[in-house]
Amino acid sequence: MIFVVIKSYLQSQKRFLIGGLLLLIGVHDSNQFCIANLSKVEVFATHQALPNTPVISREKNVLLVGIKPYLGKEIIGNNNSPSLRLVSNGRKLILKDANGIIRKAKEINIEWRSEQLLEPKVFVRQTIGPFASFESAERLANDLKDRGIESTIAHPFDWEVWVAGHIQIPQSFKSTYRKIKVSKLVFPYLNGNNLKIDLKGPISLKAPDGLRWEKGIYMGPFSIQPDAYGSWTLVEHVPIERYLNGVVPYEIGVSSPEAALAAQAVLARTWAVANSHRFKVDGYNLCSDTQCQVYKDPSKANQKIKAAIKKTAGKILTWNKKPINTVYHATNGGVMASVDEAWSINQVPYLRMRLDGPKQWTRKVALPLSNEKYLKSFLFSKSEAFGSDHPLFRWERTLDSYQISKQLNQAKKVSSTFYPNKIKVVKRGTSGRVTSLNIYGMTGSAISLEFDDIRRVFRQLPSTLFVVKEIKEGKWLFSGGGFGHGAGMSQSGAIELAKNGWTTKQILSHYYPKTKFGFLP
Numbered sequence: 279m280i281f282v283v284i285k286s287y288l289q290s291q292k293r294f295l296i297g298g299l300l301l302l303i304g305v306h307d308s309n310q311f312c313i314a315n316l317s318k319v320e321v322f323a324t325h326q327a328l329p330n331t332p333v334i335s336r337e338k339n340v341l342l343v344g345i346k347p348y349l350g351k352e353i354i355g356n357n358n359s360p361s362l363r364l365v366s367n368g369r370k371l372i373l374k375d376a377n378g379i380i381r382k383a384k385e386i387n388i389e390w391r392s393e394q395l396l397e398p399k400v401f402v403r404q405t406i407g408p409f410a411s412f413e414s415a416e417r418l419a420n421d422l423k424d425r426g427i428e429s430t431i432a433h434p435f436d437w438e439v440w441v442a443g444h445i446q447i448p449q450s451f452k453s454t455y456r457k458i459k460v461s462k463l464v465f466p467y468l469n470g471n472n473l474k475i476d477l478k479g480p481i482s483l484k485a486p487d488g489l490r491w492e493k494g495i496y497m498g499p500f501s502i503q504p505d506a507y508g509s510w511t512l513v514e515h516v517p518i519e520r521y522l523n524g525v526v527p528y529e530i531g532v533s534s535p536e537a538a539l540a541a542q543a544v545l546a547r548t549w550a551v552a553n554s555h556r557f558k559v560d561g562y563n564l565c566s567d568t569q570c571q572v573y574k575d576p577s578k579a580n581q582k583i584k585a586a587i588k589k590t591a592g593k594i595l596t597w598n599k600k601p602i603n604t605v606y607h608a609t610n611g612g613v614m615a616s617v618d619e620a621w622s623i624n625q626v627p628y629l630r631m632r633l634d635g636p637k638q639w640t641r642k643v644a645l646p647l648s649n650e651k652y653l654k655s656f657l658f659s660k661s662e663a664f665g666s667d668h669p670l671f672r673w674e675r676t677l678d679s680y681q682i683s684k685q686l687n688q689a690k691k692v693s694s695t696f697y698p699n700k701i702k703v704v705k706r707g708t709s710g711r712v713t714s715l716n717i718y719g720m721t722g723s724a725i726s727l728e729f730d731d732i733r734r735v736f737r738q739l740p741s742t743l744f745v746v747k748e749i750k751e752g753k754w755l756f757s758g759g760g761f762g763h764g765a766g767m768s769q770s771g772a773i774e775l776a777k778n779g780w781t782t783k784q785i786l787s788h789y790y791p792k793t794k795f796g797f798l799p
Contacts (some may be wrong), residue, residue, distance in 0.1 A: 284576050300755050324403035324430060324440045326460075329376070329480055330560045339518045341550060342501075342562035343573055344511045345491065349502070350390035350464040361469065361504070362388040362512065365493050368487025373468075376478040381468055388477070388502070389469040390510075392462045401445035401461040404453040408436030409692075410734030412556055412569065413621040415439050415626030418451070430593040432559045433569065434507045464508055478503050480561075480695040494575020496525075505560040512561045516576075522546055522587045524566075524576035529606075530769045532580055535776035538769070539586035542783045544795070545604040545767060546571055554602035595786060595793045597628055602793055607762025608769050609671050610634055612656070612663030613647060614789070615764030619742075622729050628790045629765050631708040635663035647710030650703070654745055656710065657759055664768030670740045670761035676701040677738065679752040682717065689735045691725050701746055711742040711764060730763065766790065 298648040352359035364371060364386045373381040406429075409415040415437040420430045422439070427447065430440040447453050468475040480503035488495040497520070501513045515522075522543055530542040549571060554563040556570060579587075603617070603626065614638045617629035631647075633640040639662035644652040657672065665671065679698050686692045698717045704726070705714035715732050717725045727735055732742050744758030760768075766788040775785050783795055 291439060294785075303493055322400050322402045322443065324442055325401055325432070325559070326399075326504070326508060328506065330766070337517050340515050341518055341521050341554065341564060342566055343514045343516055343521065343564050343566055344557060344560070344562045345496065345514050345563065345566045345573070346512040347397060347505065347509070347560070348507070349510040349512065350466070351507070353390050353392045353464045354462075354508050359464075362392070362466070363482065364388070365490040366485055366487060367490050368672075370486075371489070372484040372486075373481060374483075375481045378459070379468075379475060379477060381475075383470075386483075387469050388466045389474075390464055391467055392464055394462050395460070401458045401460065402456070404441045404443060404445070404447055405438050405460075406441070406447075406451055406453045407438035410436075410730040411621060412437055412553075413623055415620065417623045422447075422451070430559050432506055433557065433565075460508065460636050464510070466502065466510065479510065488577070492575075495577040496524075496575070503561055507560075511560060511562065518547060518550060519587060519591060520576060521550065521573065523579035523583065525550075525571045526575045526587065527579055527583050528572045528574050532583060532775070534769075534773050536586055536589075537776035537780060537782045537785060538583065539583060539774075540590050540782040541767065541772055542606075542769070543587045543590050544593055544595060544782070544786060545606050547590070547592075548596075548601050548604040550602060551594060572687040590782065592797045593795060594797070595790055595795055597793050602626070602628060602790060603742035604767075605629070605763065605765045606767040606789075607760070607764060609665050609761050610764045610768040610771065611671055611741065611759025612661050612666065613709045613743070613760075613764070614766075614768070615711050615743075616707055616710045617765045619709055619711045619713055620730060620763035620765045622661070628793045633663070634665070634768060635661070639663065646708055648706040648708055650706075650745060652708040653706070657743075657745065657757060663771075664774045665768050665772075667772035667774070668761070670769070672759050673740055673757075673761075675738050675740075675752055675756045675758075676749070677736065677756065682754075685735050685737075686717065686725060689733065691727075692719075696723075696725070699752070701748070703746065709743065709764060712744065714740075719780045 349362055350359045366384045370382045370384055371386055373386055406418060407415065419431055419439050422429045427441060427445055432438050432440055441447055441453065443455065455484060466477045468477060481500050483498065483500040483502065485498045488497050489500065496514055499515050501515065503511055503513060505511050525546045526539060526542050529546065530538060550564060556564055564570045592795050595604055599692055612634055614632045614634050615627060616631045617623060618625045633643055643656060647653045647656055682698045683696055686696060687694050697720045699717040699720050702716045703712050704716050707713050712732060715727045733739055741758055741760040741762060741764060743760045743764060744756045746754050746756050749755045772785050786795055
């Protein structure tokens with residue numbers, strides 16, 4: 279049997295003469311390729327195509343937020359999968375599937391089953407990653423796009439970039455070729471009253487008085503829909519202003535001053551708009567954990583939170599008439615990071631290195647902090663920076679050879695036989711943050727960690743603003759400052775500024791200079 283890989287994107291039906299056989303091949307997507315033999319043409323995609331999600335809310339500016347992903351994933355590995363238990367906060371829930379099956383009840387239980395395919399599906403892709411963040415994955419996807427290579431950003435566990443199997447990728451991108459044979463699919467079914475009723479997705483769910491979910495109440499409406507990995511996701515369709523009720527209090531705290539709460543509302547709103555493509559491959563906009571913005575029980579938002587959101591309703595930060603990348607964090611340790619120190623992405627004028635404190639203090643600080651001597655002085659001397667009362671404004675962590683080896687192995691950076699004996703900071707950014715860290719083994723081999731990958735591997739480190747020294751053989755002391763990536767607004771800094779009488783607009787202008795504060799288009 280003769281197989282031929284056809285490396286052409288087709289805009290219309292074209293003819294190819296292969297081995298004396300004339301083949302007619304129609305239009306196909308740019309993330310697919312054809313393998314032709316003497317009898318048939320097969321089209322292999324990089325992943326499972328998703329059905330269209332029905333519009334269950336006509337309200338403007340509605341976000342689709344995945345509040346429970348990877349449902350039924352255990353079935354794929356031939357294990358039992360926890361059921362999806364849906365409980366009403368009052369009146370009956372109303373569930374409807376794609377075939378028109380309707381179930382009304384105060385409690386609905388959905389189980390998961392597998393179905394063997396008569397003809398297995400094959401997906402072929404080149405995988406680049408894993409990446410510690412969406413930002414780093416998107417930077418690489420944009421680099422590929424600049425070279426005319428289309429790709430897909432996915433999050434099956436870590437962030438990855440997928441490229442069709444037939445496309446030639448430059449060796450510098452270090453991809454892994456994968457051919458995935460899917461012989462069964464996961465399906466939901468209703469389980470109750472001794473009846474098992476198969477459901478077809480996507481499934482809509484309405485909760486007139488709200489859905490009780492993980493100790494909270496969510497108003498919905500909702501959908502239960504398949505993702506790109508063979509599992510399913512419970513998605514809330516939530517208007518953006520209501521969405522903020524579940525973000526602002528959990529990101530900055532309910533007791534924060536009004537101006538700081540309002541600043542957080544603007545940032546969370548801007549971030550949601552700018553990142554609404556984050557989970558495009560899975561058919562929704564955002565997740566509800568730290569890979570996006572933390573989104574929890576919106577019913578717990580008090581009047582103070584609601585007032586701050588209402589005060590800034592519809593307002594976002596823009597630069598060049600586009601929503602900015604409003605990254606933020608708990609505390610910057612006294613110095614704001616340039617965005618290209620946190621992730622492997624391009625600089626922007628509103629996220630540059632600056633000292634975060636009163637002028638009389640900033641004049642005393644020796645720069646640049648990329649100089650380790652100046653950085654040690656900065657970290658170990660008394661600071662007057664904004665937000666310096668945060669518990670992680672300064673910190674120390676100790677790591678030994680066993681921990682380092684284990685965590686590198688878990689991150690698939692080294693084999694289990696790797697034993698570190700030296701750690702060296704190779705490069706720092708302008709704010710002093712480590713952008714490249716080398717870990718040397720007993721044999722002289724070295725592992726290099728860069729940008730956000732450092733904290734992805736060593737999760738004990740609150741930030742990359744640190745100095746490191748060996749305190750005894752096989753044990754290192756990391757002394758640092760700040761909690762988070764350090765770019766954009768320091769929440770502890772914003773709280774202090776608000777207490778000192780700064781307005782919301784002044785706080786935003788301080789942390790995001792050169793941006794425009796205005797209404798959502």
